[in-house]
Amino acid sequence: MNIHTYEKLWLAAAMVLIVGFIATITYGSVGVGVAMIDDSEATLDPNDLGEDERFAEPRVEHVGDNEYEAYVVARQFIFQPNPIEVPAGSTVTFYVTSADVIHSFSIVGTNANTMVIPGEVATMTVEIDEPGEYGILCNEYCGAGHHDMEGLLIVHPEDEFDLEGEE
Amino acid sequence: MSAYVDQFPAEARIVRAAFWSSFIALGVGGLLGLVQVLHRTDVVRFMSGADYYTVLTLHGVLLAITFTIFFLVGIFTWAITTSLDRGLENLRFTWLWYGLMSVGTVLAAIPILAGFVGSVDMSASVLFTFYAPMQAHPLFYLGLTIFVVGTWLAGADWFRTWLVWKREHPDERIPLPTFMVLTTMLFWYLSSLGVALSILLFLLPWSLGIWEQVNALLTRTLFWYFGHAVVYFWLMPAYMMWYLMLPKISGGKLFSDPLARVVFVLFLILSTPTGIHHQYLDPGIAEGFKFIVMTNTFFLLLPSLLTAFTVVASMEHGARQRGGTGYFGWLKALPWRDPIFTGMALAGLMFAAAGFSGMINAGMNINYLVHNTFWVVGHFHLTVGTAVALTFMAASYWFIPQVTGKRLWNKSVALWQVLLWFVGMTFMSNAMHRAGLLGVPRRTAEPQYAGFEFEAGLGSVAELDAQIALGGTLLFVSVVLFLANVVMTAVGDRIDDLPDNEYADTLSGADDAPLVLDNLKLWTAIAVVLVILAYTLPLLSIIDRGGVFGPGGGAFPMVAESLRLVVVAAVDAGVIG
Amino acid sequence: MTELEREIGHDEYDPIGTLALIAVYSAILVVMWLFMYFVEFLGNDLTVVGVIG
Numbered sequence: 001m002n003i004h005t006y007e008k009l010w011l012a013a014a015m016v017l018i019v020g021f022i023a024t025i026t027y028g029s030v031g032v033g034v035a036m037i038d039d040s041e042a043t044l045d046p047n048d049l050g051e052d053e054r055f056a057e058p059r060v061e062h063v064g065d066n067e068y069e070a071y072v073v074a075r076q077f078i079f080q081p082n083p084i085e086v087p088a089g090s091t092v093t094f095y096v097t098s099a100d101v102i103h104s105f106s107i108v109g110t111n112a113n114t115m116v117i118p119g120e121v122a123t124m125t126v127e128i129d130e131p132g133e134y135g136i137l138c139n140e141y142c143g144a145g146h147h148d149m150e151g152l153l154i155v156h157p158e159d160e161f162d163l164e165g166e167e
Numbered sequence: 168m169s170a171y172v173d174q175f176p177a178e179a180r181i182v183r184a185a186f187w188s189s190f191i192a193l194g195v196g197g198l199l200g201l202v203q204v205l206h207r208t209d210v211v212r213f214m215s216g217a218d219y220y221t222v223l224t225l226h227g228v229l230l231a232i233t234f235t236i237f238f239l240v241g242i243f244t245w246a247i248t249t250s251l252d253r254g255l256e257n258l259r260f261t262w263l264w265y266g267l268m269s270v271g272t273v274l275a276a277i278p279i280l281a282g283f284v285g286s287v288d289m290s291a292s293v294l295f296t297f298y299a300p301m302q303a304h305p306l307f308y309l310g311l312t313i314f315v316v317g318t319w320l321a322g323a324d325w326f327r328t329w330l331v332w333k334r335e336h337p338d339e340r341i342p343l344p345t346f347m348v349l350t351t352m353l354f355w356y357l358s359s360l361g362v363a364l365s366i367l368l369f370l371l372p373w374s375l376g377i378w379e380q381v382n383a384l385l386t387r388t389l390f391w392y393f394g395h396a397v398v399y400f401w402l403m404p405a406y407m408m409w410y411l412m413l414p415k416i417s418g419g420k421l422f423s424d425p426l427a428r429v430v431f432v433l434f435l436i437l438s439t440p441t442g443i444h445h446q447y448l449d450p451g452i453a454e455g456f457k458f459i460v461m462t463n464t465f466f467l468l469l470p471s472l473l474t475a476f477t478v479v480a481s482m483e484h485g486a487r488q489r490g491g492t493g494y495f496g497w498l499k500a501l502p503w504r505d506p507i508f509t510g511m512a513l514a515g516l517m518f519a520a521a522g523f524s525g526m527i528n529a530g531m532n533i534n535y536l537v538h539n540t541f542w543v544v545g546h547f548h549l550t551v552g553t554a555v556a557l558t559f560m561a562a563s564y565w566f567i568p569q570v571t572g573k574r575l576w577n578k579s580v581a582l583w584q585v586l587l588w589f590v591g592m593t594f595m596s597n598a599m600h601r602a603g604l605l606g607v608p609r610r611t612a613e614p615q616y617a618g619f620e621f622e623a624g625l626g627s628v629a630e631l632d633a634q635i636a637l638g639g640t641l642l643f644v645s646v647v648l649f650l651a652n653v654v655m656t657a658v659g660d661r662i663d664d665l666p667d668n669e670y671a672d673t674l675s676g677a678d679d680a681p682l683v684l685d686n687l688k689l690w691t692a693i694a695v696v697l698v699i700l701a702y703t704l705p706l707l708s709i710i711d712r713g714g715v716f717g718p719g720g721g722a723f724p725m726v727a728e729s730l731r732l733v734v735v736a737a738v739d740a741g742v743i744g
Numbered sequence: 745m746t747e748l749e750r751e752i753g754h755d756e757y758d759p760i761g762t763l764a765l766i767a768v769y770s771a772i773l774v775v776m777w778l779f780m781y782f783v784e785f786l787g788n789d790l791t792v793v794g795v796i797g
């Protein structure tokens with residue numbers, strides 16, 4: 001088989017491109033520390049969310065210095081809790097599960113975006129620096145009211161934030 | 168030499184039937200596409216948000232499944248018979264698979280359409296991905312299965328024809344068009360097995376009430392096992408047209424037959440073990456699996472990048488034979504007034520743009536930015552919606568005369584039609600990509616929210632909406648012009664000075680290709696091994712975590728949703744009021 | 745179907761125009777890739793990071 005020199009050149013360039021793309025992504029994972037949604041949480045029965053200590057009462061919890069955990073339930077066609085309130089300058093881990101069909105939990109205009117699959121718990125840790133408000137939406141079709149499924153993430157200035165039930 | 172319809176009149180009939188089935192789907196699907204852009208952008212809304220999803224289900228199924236696959240079984244039949252220079256073995260069998268595909272389509276369409284009728288307790292507004300635990304009416308799953316079985320039999324028909332030919336020509340190379348059909352069908356068998364298993368083992372029995380629950384992640388993974396490879400099932404026929412038709416229309420020859428074979432072999436072995444790249448953001452799948460799949464996916468760029476070179480070099484060969492010169496000046500020597508050429512060339516150009524957005528989609532972590540946003544819709548309207556669809560339409564301007572024996576009704580309408588598609592898609596797809604970057608979701612009837620707004624850095628959401636609505640309208644006009652042209656051609660008079668039924672010659676021919684390339688058994692075996700390597704662990708892990716039937720949860724039939732909502736709203740109002 | 749001005753055989757044909765086009769294409773790809781990754785993606789808010797603690 002004779003391959004024209006130019007095509008060999010292109011083949012080599014294409015390999016460089018491909019390796020370069022993979023290298024960029026690897027840099028993002030290893031260098032920047034971008035983590036993927038993974039399988040770190042055990043499965044659970046979506047019909048029994050009421051018995052799960054995290055999801056029976058969807059809420060935000062203060063778990064460490066500047067660390068918060070948000071237990072979020074997505075269901076046709078709402079997110080609970082809503083709004084989700086956290087202070088600026090914090091690290092927040094979202095645990096998101098579904099009570100019925102597949103949804104997504106996507107914080108609008110940001111990289112925080114995950115599928116929400118019944119039986120699975122998606123975990124997503126983000127650092128939130130500035131106060132402000134973000135929309136939350138579901139970007140996976142989940143039934144007739146899918147387009148009404150929205151929520152809000154309110155980031156309070158650090159000194160104005162009080163979590164209910166905390167001193 | 169003569170036209171196809173004179174060489175193979177009986178096969179021409181089946182190809183015609185397949186084309187018409189395909190075109191009906193294109194017409195209806197295109198109209199629904201227009202309805203969608205107008206509804207989403209709030210330019211014209213005449214139905215409820217709930218009905219939008221029924222429309223979208225139909226648009227997805229009709230265009231991604233019916234339009235594409237009916238068209239490709241037509242050209243595959245042409246490719247086999249033309250390149251082996253023999254008819255199909257048994258036309259009764261041929262009509263059987265065509266019949267199964269048609270019956271399957273109708274059966275799947277019935278429950279989808281019933282979704283519009285509130286009083287009928289039947290629906291399938293589950294979109295073409297039908298993710299459980301959303302549940303469609305059993306007829307929907309049954310129809311899809313019958314359709315897929317039809318395509319399997321079509322493949323058997325072509326393999327059989329080839330085997331008979333091989334007995335008579337033991338020492339000949341597989342002709343390139345046949346080679347393309349056979350490799351494509353091999354990975355189609357391999358990949359459609361996943362969706363068949365998902366439907367037959369889980370979804371269909373579950374919709375019939377035999378199983379109480381299914382594993383949402385498992386059925387979703389089985390869907391994507393098939394769902395990525397299916398894009399190559401659409402794309403390979405388009406590539407085939409670019410390899411076999413474009414060089415000839417450009418006035419040249421195919422640059423390299425051996426490399427074309429290499430490309431199809433690469434698709435056979437690599438197209439299936441990549442499906443998990445649609446699940447980068449799924450919980451329940453380890454990051455490591457996602458990384459492996461990303462590597463496979465990026466290497467799958469290789470055959471497409473090679474195709475770009477080989478096809479463009481073949482066009483350049485034509486242009487230079489026609490007197491073209493210079494580094495870029497040769498482009499002017501190409502037959503831009505020929506709608507067949509221009510349609511395919513523009514389709515290829517848009518595919519190059521799609522290559523870019525596809526690379527972004529394929530990047531494991533950058534996927535956070537675009538996953539399930541309108542960006543993705545912009546991407547695949549460049550791939551299946553243009554690289555494939557526009558190539559098919561342009562190819563039709565050659566095929567319809569070949570299989571009907573009639574002259575193309577109007578060549579300049581055809582030229583305008585392909586140009587209009589290009590312009591319309593430029594508007595629609597570009598704006599969809601940009602909207603996606605703002606976070607505008609796909610598959611959403613009314614992406615206007617009460618509590619927040621999308622923030623556009625450049626321009627505004629209103630400007631993007633306007634471009635999407637304009638682009639979608641131009642595309643719809645283009646579909647209408649296309650259909651008018653093929654229908655007017657079909658009702659015209661028979662002529663007998665049609666061009667011969669031929670495809671491109673090669674500069675570097677089959678004798679240049681190592682014999683091992685034609686060893687289909689070897690490549691199939693490698694493909695199977697790669698699939699096993701890529702999928703065993705993820706599937707076992709999903710089953711290990713959640714069980715074969717999942718950790719629990721019910722079924723959520725998408726039955727008469729609009730009606731249910733109205734009832735719920737009425738009750739609410741009554742209770743409160 | 746088309747009038748050819750000359751016949752170019754396998755050995756006398758160098759697809760230099762293709763090489764040029766494809767070089768331009770790769771350059772665009774690389775620039776857009778870098779822009780999308782480092783500006784649009786990594787420059788965006790709320791990037792998901794590894795679980796802490």
Ligand code: HEM
Pocket residue numbers: 196197198200201203204207223224226227230231234235294295296544548551552553556608609610611612638639640642643646
């Ligand atoms: C008249 C031309 C077309 C228009 C105006 C159009 C418009 C649209 C729009 C607006 C959507 C997105 C809806 C949403 O996510 O909410 C969509 C989805 C889609 N379109 Fe098209 N489209 C056209 C042609 C095509 C063609 C030719 C194909 C394929 C051959 C195609 C395949 C699809 C698929 C597969 C989906 C995704 C469905 C889903 O998300 O379930 N479209 N189309």
Ligand SMILES: [Cu+2]
Pocket residue numbers: 103104138139140141142143146147149
């Ligand atoms: Cu939703």
Ligand SMILES: [Cu+2]
Pocket residue numbers: 394395398442444445
């Ligand atoms: Cu894919």
